[in-house]
Amino acid sequence: MSATVSERLNARASLRAGRDVGASHFDRLEPLLARISKPIQYVGGEVNSVVKDWEDASVRWALMYPDAYEVGAPNQGVQILYEVLNGREDVLAERTYAVWPDLEELMREHGVPQFTVDGHRAVGDFDVLGLSFATELGYTNMLNALDLAGIPVHAADRVGDEPLVIAGGHAAFNPEPIADFLDAAVLGDGEEAVLLITGIIAEWKRQGRPGGREELLLRLARTGSIYVPHFYDVQYLPDGRIQRVAPNRSDVPWRVSKHTLMDLDEWSYPKAPLVPLAETVHERMSVEIFRGCTRGCRFCQAGMITRPVRERSITGVAEIVEGGLKATGFEEVGLLSLSSADHSEIADIARNLADRYEDSQTSLSLPSTRVDAFNVDLANELSRNGRRSGLTFAPEGGSERMRRVINKQVTEEDLIRTVTTAYAAGWRHVKLYFMCGLPTETDDDVLQIASMAKEVIKAGREASGRRDIKCTVSIGGFVPKPHTPFQWASQLDHESTDARLAKLKDAIRSDREYGKAIGLRYHDGKPGIVEGLLSRGDRRVGRVIEHAWRAGARFDGWSEHFSFDRWMECAQSALTDEGVDVDWFTTRQRDRTEVLPWEHLDSGLDSDWLWDDWQDALEEIAVDDCRWTPCFDCGVCDQMDTHIQVGPTGVTELPMPGIGVPSCAAPLATTKHSEAMQSEATRSTTTQDAPKTNGG
Amino acid sequence: MGNRRPPDRDVAPVVQRVRIRYARRGRLRFSSHRDFQRALERGIRRAGLPIAFSAGFSPHPKISYANSAPTGAASEAEYAEIGLTAAWDPEDVRAALDSALPPGLDVVDAVEAHTSDFAQRLEASHWRIELVDVELPVAQAARDAFWAADRIEVQRMAKSGLRTFDAREPVAHLQVDPASPAPCVILHSVVRHVTVTVRPDDVLAALRRVADLEPPVPPRVTRLAQGPLDEATCTVGDPFAPDRRG
Structure with missing residues (x-):
């Protein structure tokens, strides 16, 4: 690849094409839009979007979800931060998303910079580029966006007034693989964190930017809750393991801790969710009913890093639903959390909301994967009038033994009883989620998924008296994640994953009685290996990411864009001199004494507890929910x-x-331009949109 | 137990049908017809209009759409009809919807439906086509070559595959605006709605075919009107006229 945009001198200035800082580039983008697919995703103008005057703001954020608009626009985390920041009079926040290759090519050809969809301003003009990483597979999209913005991809090369590049979201709990590209990372809830950062930047700018960028980064690092990789050095042992990660100056803390928002009812966001014009992956309004989870599923990073459980009250939930429906006109409301049926008031919430919206053509959904009859009752309540199509349960492990290892306390009896209730209540289709590649797993553990699915169909036919019922088995590859008891585990290699899944497929397909009623969905094991490399990697993996991006990697979460071979070739070339390789980062089991790359980042979890829980897993001992x-x-x-x-x-x-x-x-005599009617928000998250199990 | 029937909810009947004319302007010309459908349905809910729904397990709002302009083309004359369960002043419907939709999707007119043959009244469209960096005489010569031809076959990729059709015959009128502001040339074209709809793109393809007219920048296209065609004057009339007479 020839010199990329950011390697040219004054890249941001040349991309500005003679316009003022903060000016719109829409007139330059517009002719390109006629030549690409789905141009609507780039034009902005959504109901409840905000464009503020550039000059009126003292701190300006570009918020990026590093994937396509259709995935990024519905993301709760970005929407909440967008509202929290724009709720401040002197703060401006706009959104930017990854552009598809067809537009990227034209932007490079015509010198159009990475832009925000709200004001079509150049991302390089902002004070901060804040990225929300729900998954590590967005890393190459970050590099591409930086380059298209004319921002040097290496933080060390950013010495002027380039935006601070700050990562948040679940993947930021181990930002080491992208440490070279980041100015800072934030762990945990974003609402208060973005305002803390905003305050520090505003103060520094007001003072005339004393000490330049270095001083600003230092002020952020000194808070103890914002990680600035530049102030930490990593030393390695001769065998490739980390010797230690230590601050390189005395005035920054040894460990950086996560942010935890304690009263969700004080942060009723989003109040006015965006209503995208383009079709997106979640065509609904989402309300987070609680944050955190204490079920203790050992594979689940989200559950571990978002502790403790903090509920929104029934009245708080109802207020957000009511306000959000009025502001958006959405037809569906999703009551989200990591395990929605576990809310202490969920039965009353479901009944009350179902009563309220019964005659309004508004549907309610509750993504919950709990395997019990209560879950079916809730689903029945929420679908009083609607079609009962699919209901999802997540036993996660195929065998009883496996479920003890991962601490998912469900017996086969529970499952059969639950699905029987569901089929009897008129549900036609049950979806079951499992994982493959879990620690200690054998072929037999996975093959038991087939017998379980057959039992489900058998019970369902008896309960419903029909033969047209279905069961879909979806399988995700397990990827060990930082800050979980499985962070020391060996990841299953992709060949073994694929072989195991092939056996499962045979076991289901060969069954004449039930095989046709069971659908099987899975992906091959290769993407999971790249995800594993990026999840548990250290700073040396940064070079792999950069090589892969330079070799053309983009949109790694999309199978049609993902190339395993490219990643492996780039890993080999980038890690040649390091004495480590992809296997070392993925399939190697770590021991208790090894310094893990994220050990200086504090998720609150005690590492002795994590280790003990890992040992309990190996001994197949379950622990209860501390709620x-x-x-x-x-x-x-x-x-x-x-x-x-x-x-x-x-x-x-x-x-x-x-x-x-x-x-x-009677209709209200309102004036157009919803842009002005922002609620007076004061403060900000980085929760994930849908409950996500590991590796999903 | 297993066979759940759709609930016997009282489906409120349609007591009024309102036809709206809306514009798709500026950057929102890039919205597709499906994008607009979703936006309108949500706009109706935000505006609190008493929209009627169909019966059954998955009720749909009673809205019907007339032929929509292609994605990327702006329009001043798109049409839809909505069924209401309570009678409203059409102007109130227009104002409520217009303020509920984002700027660029603008509801510009509304009438209560008193007639039933609305779709048939949309006989032709008037398109304004703006070519950038094209010389006036070049455009004029291309127009003349187009007009002199009896038949100009063009191709377009449709869902069913590549289609070949005549783009000349349905064009009732094609004119170069002599007062076009340089470096632009503005074409006005009136096209009859026939089985295979001839779009502005097809007219441009025909101009390329007969006269090698190749604008360097994608043209900006706007539908100015849709309605009954006056064959004598080649003008497009107001399709709401019979409803206005009530």
């Missing part, structure tokens, strides 16, 4: 001075206001 049983000393509450925050609040009935949508009320 209902005494504390297991995972460390989070002690260390972070937080606590579990659950109801019930005592409120069981919500008033029935005249919120029926549609109504016959």
Whole structure:
């Protein structure tokens, strides 16, 4: 590849094409839009989007979800931060997404910079580029966006007034593989963190930028809750393991801790969610009903790093739903969390919302993967009038033994009882989620998925008296993640994963009685290896990412763009002199004494507890949920001075206001341009949109 | 137990049908017809219009759409009809919808439907085509070559595959605006709606075919009107006229 944009001198200035900083580039983009697919995703103008005057803001954020608009636009984390930041009078926030290769090529040809969809401003003009990483597979898209923006991809080459490049989201709990490209990373909830950063930047700018970029980074690092990789050095042992990660100056802390928002009801966001014009992956309004999870599934990074559980109250949930529906006109509301059926007031929430919106053509959904009859009751309640098509359960492990290893406490009996209830209540289609490649797993553990699915169909036919019922088995490859008890585990190599899945497929297909009623969905094991490399990698993996991006890697989460061979070739060339390779990062089991790349980043989890839980896993010992049983000393509450925050609040009935949508009320004489009507938000998340199990 | 029937909910009947004319302007000309459908349905909910729904397990709002302009073309004359369960002043419907939709999707006119043959009334479209960096005499010569031809076959990729059709016959009128502001040339074209709709793109393809007219920048296209065609004057009339007479 020839010199990329950012390697040319004054790249940002030349991309600006003589316009003012903060000016719109839409007139230059517009002719290109006629020549590409799905141009609507790049034009902005969504209901509830905001464009502020550039000059009125003292701190300006470009927020990026590093994937295509159709995936990024519905993301809750970005939407919440967008509202929180724009709710401040002197702060401006706009959104940017990864551009598809057809537009990228034209932008490079015509010198059009990476732009925001709101004001079509050049990303390089902003104070901060904040990226929300739900998955590591967005790393190459970050490099591409930086390059298209004319921002040097290496943080060390950013010595002027380039935007601070800051990562958040779940993947940022191990930002080491992208440490060379980042100015900073934020762990945990983003609402307060973005305002903390905003305040520090505003102060520094007001003072006339004393000490330049270095001083600003230092002020961020000194908070103890913003990680600035530049101030930390990594030393390695001769065998390739890390010797230590230590600050390279005395005035920054040894460890950086995560942010935890304690009262969700004080942060009722999003109040006015965006309504994309383009079709997106989630055509609905989402409400986060609680954050955190204490079920203790050992594979689940989200559950581990978002502790403790903090619930939104029934009234808080109802307010957001009501306000959001009015502001958006969405037809569906999703009540999201990592395990929505576990909310202490969920039965009342479901019943009340179902009553409220019964006649309004509004559907409610509750993504929950719990395997019990209560979950079916909830689903029944939420689909009183609608079609009962599919219901999802997640046993995660195929055998009883496997489920003890991963701490997913479900028996086959539970599952059969649950699906029987579901089929009897009129559900036609049950979806089951499992993982393949779990620690200690054997072929037999995976083959038991087939017998379980057959039992499900058998029970379903008996319960419903019909033969047209279906069961879909979806399988995700397990990828060990940082800050989980499985962070020391060996990842299964992709050849073994594929062989195991092939055996499972045979076991299902060969069954004459039930085979046709069972659908099987899975991906091959290769993408999981790259994800594993990026998840548990250290700073040396940064060079692999850069090589892969330079060799053309983009949109790695999309099978039609992902190239395993390219990644492996780039890993080989980038790691040649390091004495480590892809296997070393993925399929190698770590021992207790090894310094893990993320050990200086504090998720609150006590590493002795994590290790003990890992040992319990190997001995097939389960632990309970600390919401209902005494504390297991995972460390989070002690260390972070937080606590579990659950109801019930005592409120069981919500008033029935005249919120029926549609109504016959006289139309309001409102003026157009929704842009001005931003709610007076004050403060900000980086939660994931849908509950995501590991590796999904 | 297993056979759940659609609920016997009271489906409120349609008591009024309102036809709206809307414009797709500026950057929102890049919205597709499906994008607009979703936006309108949500706009109706935000505006609180008493929209009627079909019966059954998955009720649909009662909205029907007339032929929509292609994605990327702007339009001042798109049409839809909505069924309401309560009578509203059409102007209130227009204002409520217009303020609920984002700027660029603008509801510009509304009438209560008193007639049933609305779709048939949309006989032709008037298109404005703006060519950038094209010389006026070159455009004029291309127009003349187009006009002199009896038949100009063009091709377009359709869902069913590559289609070949005549782009000349349905064109009732094609004119170069002599007062076009340089470096632009503005073409006005009136096209009859026939089985295979001839779009501005097809007219441009025909101009390329007969006269090698090759604009360096993608042209900007706007539908100015849709409605009954006056064959004598080659003008497009107001399709709401019969409804306005009530």
